[in-house]
Amino acid sequence: xxxxxxxxxxxxxxxxxxxxxxxxxxxxxxxxxxxxxxxxxxxxxxxxxxxxxxxxxxxxxxxxxxxxxxxxxxxxxxxxxxxxxxxxxxxxxxxxxxxxxxxxxxxxxxxxxxxxxxxxxxxxxxxxxxxxxxxxxxxxxxxxxxxxxxxxxxxxxxxxxxxxxxxxxxxxxxxxxxxxxxxxxxxxxxxxxxxxxxxxxxxxxxxxxxxxxxxxxxxxxxxxxxxxxxxxxxxxxxxxxxxxxxxxxxxxxxxxxxxxxxxxxxxxxxxxxxxxxxxxxxxxxxxxxxxxxxxxxxxxxxxxxxxxxxxxxxxxxxxxxxxxxxxxxxxxxxxxxxxxxxxxxxxxxxxxxxxxxxxxxxxxxxxxxxxxxxxxxxxxxxxxxxxxxxxxxxxxxxxxxxxxxxxxxxxxxxxxxxxxxxxxxxxxxxxxxxxxxxxxxxxxxxxxxxxxxxxxxxxxxxxxxxxxxxxxx
Numbered sequence: 001x002x003x004x005x006x007x008x009x010x011x012x013x014x015x016x017x018x019x020x021x022x023x024x025x026x027x028x029x030x031x032x033x034x035x036x037x038x039x040x041x042x043x044x045x046x047x048x049x050x051x052x053x054x055x056x057x058x059x060x061x062x063x064x065x066x067x068x069x070x071x072x073x074x075x076x077x078x079x080x081x082x083x084x085x086x087x088x089x090x091x092x093x094x095x096x097x098x099x100x101x102x103x104x105x106x107x108x109x110x111x112x113x114x115x116x117x118x119x120x121x122x123x124x125x126x127x128x129x130x131x132x133x134x135x136x137x138x139x140x141x142x143x144x145x146x147x148x149x150x151x152x153x154x155x156x157x158x159x160x161x162x163x164x165x166x167x168x169x170x171x172x173x174x175x176x177x178x179x180x181x182x183x184x185x186x187x188x189x190x191x192x193x194x195x196x197x198x199x200x201x202x203x204x205x206x207x208x209x210x211x212x213x214x215x216x217x218x219x220x221x222x223x224x225x226x227x228x229x230x231x232x233x234x235x236x237x238x239x240x241x242x243x244x245x246x247x248x249x250x251x252x253x254x255x256x257x258x259x260x261x262x263x264x265x266x267x268x269x270x271x272x273x274x275x276x277x278x279x280x281x282x283x284x285x286x287x288x289x290x291x292x293x294x295x296x297x298x299x300x301x302x303x304x305x306x307x308x309x310x311x312x313x314x315x316x317x318x319x320x321x322x323x324x325x326x327x328x329x330x331x332x333x334x335x336x337x338x339x340x341x342x343x344x345x346x347x348x349x350x351x352x353x354x355x356x357x358x359x360x361x362x363x364x365x366x367x368x369x370x371x372x373x374x375x376x377x378x379x380x381x382x383x384x385x386x387x388x389x390x391x392x393x394x395x396x397x398x399x400x401x402x403x404x405x406x407x408x409x410x411x412x413x414x415x416x417x418x419x420x421x422x423x424x425x426x427x428x429x430x431x432x433x434x435x436x437x438x439x440x441x442x443x444x445x446x447x448x449x450x451x452x453x454x455x456x457x458x459x460x461x462x463x464x465x466x467x468x469x470x471x472x473x
Contacts, residue, residue, distance in 0.1 A: 064201035068207075082294065089288075090291065100272055105125075114186055123248065129178055176233065187247060207227065367383035367386050415457070
């Protein structure tokens with residue numbers, strides 16, 4: 001056993017379990033050498049390894065997140081719980097609106113630079129991403145603070161709660177996650193990203209337990225959720241730039257000149273533009289839907305919907321993680337013209353669909369009993385919408401695989417158009433069906449949007465000309 005490994009084992013024995021878990025992230029096997037770049041048949045293995053790392057962390061964090069959510073729901077009234085949900089969604093919407101997802105561009109343009117060993121170009125790309133992160137983080141905090149009163153008027157917030165929302169908005173100042181995620185993905189450090197997923201849930205679970213035992217009120221729970229978000233961002237920033245300096249010791253982004261970055265990275269502005277609008281479209285079912293339910297049905301219904309969405313994340317989160325894991329390796333296979341590109345897509349999509357449909361069947365049979373057991377009888381009413389959300393999640397899981405492929409093929413603009421149409425369908429169906437069907441309406445609307453999205457992605461990938469050296473599965 002090496003000295004470094006022995007040190008990690010001693011820390012794991014001496015520290016409390018949550019802290020040991022956070023510090024014991026698996027080191028990259030090539031930490032002191034060049035990045036291991038998968039070829040051909042190695043890609044599926046690399047995807048499986050990275051997805052397993054992320055899913056391990058997500059499974060651990062999901063249990064803590066669920067525990068914290070249930071403690072919050074049981075401690076507060078249904079209306080108060082709904083208000084906490086609406087506050088979190090409000091802040092995350094502003095975070096998303098000012099998030100240009102620079103990690104997508106870092107992968108798109110950084111992978112070739114990393115493969116060539118061009119450290120200077122890679123550092124300029126990272127500097128560009130960090131500048132974008134800093135500007136958007138400050139902008140999102142200012143807008144969330146300034147417009148809390150206006151948005152709160154539509155959601156029925158009183159003056160005290162508006163002030164609470166303004167204080168909560170300050171966490172957005174440290175929302176510098178885009179470049180950090182790009183660095184960790186470039187260097188295949190999905191193990192660190194796996195640990196990062198557990199930071200906020202650990203804080204939430206500990207804080208919610210204290211609040212439940214001491215009988216703290218709604219403002220305390222809001223403060224706990226804000227603290228979890230803050231520490232999550234700080235941890236990611238520290239680990240990412242620690243990794244960068246371990247790989248490139250002389251890296252100093254502060255003194256680096258960007259130069260003519262549009263010429264050095266041709267098409268990066270248009271690519272970022274497309275990714276930005278795509279991420280905003282993704283906000284609609286993730287966060288804006290909570291606000292719409294709160295506006296249409298009230299804060300209590302928003303709380304029920306949020307709990308159902310949390311249960312359905314068992315599929316929506318893997319969809320996001322799967323796309324993130326696939327993107328770097330698919331980019332390498334496509335740019336090299338290696339065989340196996342379509343085989344990777346078919347295998348991954350088929351596995352995703354099988355897992356999703358199995359969960360849908362389980363939730364259709366036992367969804368109400370599960371919600372009753374975990375959250376209480378008043379939350380069992382969310383079983384219907386949860387089943388619809390899980391079916392939509394299955395469709396989106398398959399679409400996510402194809403979306404990564406479309407990005408690699410340079411069809412990001414087409415992906416954006418497909419998702420614009422799907423989002424319009426979702427909003428229209430939600431506004432039409434929710435007043436008539438109640439809480440089930442948003443779930444049906446999710447399926448109405450997921451079906452054309454999957455069909456559009458299939459059409460987009462299938463009609464792309466076959467590239468030399470690639471054999472369709």
